Amino acid sequence: DTGVSQNPRHKITKRGQNVTFRCDPISEHNRLYWYRQTLGQGPEFLTYFQNEAQLEKSRLLSDRFSAERPKGSFSTLEIQRTEQGDSAMYLCASSFPGQNTEAFFGQGTRLTVV
Amino acid sequence: GIQVEQSPPDLILQEGANSTLRCNFSDSVNNLQWFHQNPWGQLINLFYIPSGTKQNGRLSATTVATERYSLLYISSSQTTDSGVYFCAVYGNNRLAFGKGNQVVVIP
Numbered sequence: 001d002t003g004v005s006q007n008p009r010h011k012i013t014k015r016g017q018n019v020t021f022r023c024d025p026i027s028e029h030n031r032l033y034w035y036r037q038t039l040g041q042g043p044e045f046l047t048y049f050q051n052e053a054q055l056e057k058s059r060l061l062s063d064r065f066s067a068e069r070p071k072g073s074f075s076t077l078e079i080q081r082t083e084q085g086d087s088a089m090y091l092c093a094s095s096f097p098g099q100n101t102e103a104f105f106g107q108g109t110r111l112t113v114v
Numbered sequence: 115g116i117q118v119e120q121s122p123p124d125l126i127l128q129e130g131a132n133s134t135l136r137c138n139f140s141d142s143v144n145n146l147q148w149f150h151q152n153p154w155g156q157l158i159n160l161f162y163i164p165s166g167t168k169q170n171g172r173l174s175a176t177t178v179a180t181e182r183y184s185l186l187y188i189s190s191s192q193t194t195d196s197g198v199y200f201c202a203v204y205g206n207n208r209l210a211f212g213k214g215n216q217v218v219v220i221p
Contacts, residue, residue, distance in 0.1 A: 041213060100144055105149070
């Protein structure tokens with residue numbers, strides 16, 4: 001396994017357009033996380049899945065954001081009607097469940113809304 | 115939620131120097147990780163260290179969970195050590211990150 005993979009690496013979109021990002025976790029990991037990172041800040045939690053179930057969503061995840069993990073493998077994060085404030089790095093991580101496990105991150109998707 | 119504070123926020127080092135980065139956290143934790151964010155934005159795992167001391171080459175880390183802090187040591191720094199170092203602690207089913215330590219190593 002080559003680790004967590006995210007696509008695309010970069011996305012430039014016009015305000016108001018919809019975008020979708022994909023994350024392929026490490027295959028044995030059934031926990032998958034989405035984070036958002038803006039300039040000069042640490043990553044902030046958005047949501048996480050255990051297998052295909054979305055167990056928690058941050059209040060940062062407005063109703064324009066939706067995440068899925070239909071078969072408990074890869075996940076998608078969609079942003080509808082993008083705004084300039086959505087410009088950020090979107091990071092995906094995976095791990096085994098539980099508190100005593102190590103999380104691994106993908107390369108991230110850098111979104112720029114113009 | 116758990117609060118994570120990292121210090122110093124910015125550090126400039128001469129190549130070959132040693133440094134210590136500190137991470138304080140607000141609650142008891144069972145899981146702490148240190149990452150290095152590369153210039154392309156990927157978080158590279160350095161240490162998974164809920165307690166005790168670990169070493170990996172020129173880097174080492176110590177977590178004193180009872181006193182709620184962790185330290186990352188960089189010895190004989192190299193220009194490739196430049197970047198942002200993040201401490202993250204696990205609580206409420208997710209990792210909570212500090213704002214990072216921006217390290218610049220000059221030749």
